[in-house]
Amino acid sequence: MADEPDDLPELDVPVGMFEDIEDLKAQVASLTALVKKLTGGDDAEPGEASDDEEGETAGGETVEEEDEEEEWQYPPFILLLDPPEYDDELRALIEWVEGVLVPGYLAEPxxxxxxxxxxxxxxxxxxxxxxxxLAWQELTDPASCGYTGPSVWHRDHLDPALRELRGSSGPFAGCTKGEHQIDHRMPSLVPSAWSHAED
Incomplete structure (x- = not known):
């Protein structure tokens, strides 16, 4: 039985296909080594997945969980949120504006x-x-932006935002000191943001 049967059909496999397969093997091995290096994986040979890795990727659950964690690493833009997430984000924004921005940067209107x-x-x-x-959260953290982040935040974010907000044609154009223009109101938005019981 060691001899191959004589009646096997001849397969006309192009030589280039074998080269392509070898190239793919090399790329997979290289990527596997890179992933292990970046994730602090074990010292297995490149291209050889451990039993744990095979189990994790077979079901796809671990990979999906990691993707979800990375996806939510940064807070989403507030206008993309629905209640109650919107309300929670608005409450946090109000705390920052009233606690940092207003006392630190806004003079008398x-x-x-x-x-x-x-x-x-x-x-x-x-x-x-x-x-x-959002820019302030990123640019005041030396781990993410170094020590020049606050300067960049002032120049690229704070100054243009205040010019747009506080200008004569900005959203507060109809509001005078102590008075609020009702036409701009968003009914029920703020009351719902403050309606959550404090923990």
Whole structure:
């Protein structure tokens, strides 16, 4: 039985196919080695998956879980959220604006530098301030941006955002000191954001 039967059909396999397969093997081995290096994997030979890795990728559950964690690593833009996530994000934004931005950066409102004390009822203000806050979270962390991040945040984010928000044609154009223009209101948005019981 060691001899091959004489009646096997001759297969006309192009030589290039074998080269392609060898190239694919080399690429898989290289990628496997890179993944192990980046994830601190064991010292197995490139191209050889451990039993644990095979079990994890066979079901795809672990890979999907890791993808979901990476997907939610950064907070989403507020206008893409629905309640109750929107309400929670708005509450956090209000805390940042009222606790950091207003006392630290906003002088008394004037005709040239408007501000509305009910800014959270202006959709454009919510969008711009949330974008500003997201940039602040990233650019004030030396681990993600080094020590020049705050300077970049002031130049590229804070100054343009305040010019747009506080300008005479900005979202607060109809609001005067102590008065709020009702036309800009977003009914029930802020009350629902504050309606959650404190933990």
């Amino acid at each position: 004037s005709a040239d530098a408007r501000w509305c004390h009910l800014w959270w009822e202006h959709p454009v203000a919510i969008a711009r301030l949330h974008a500003l806050w």
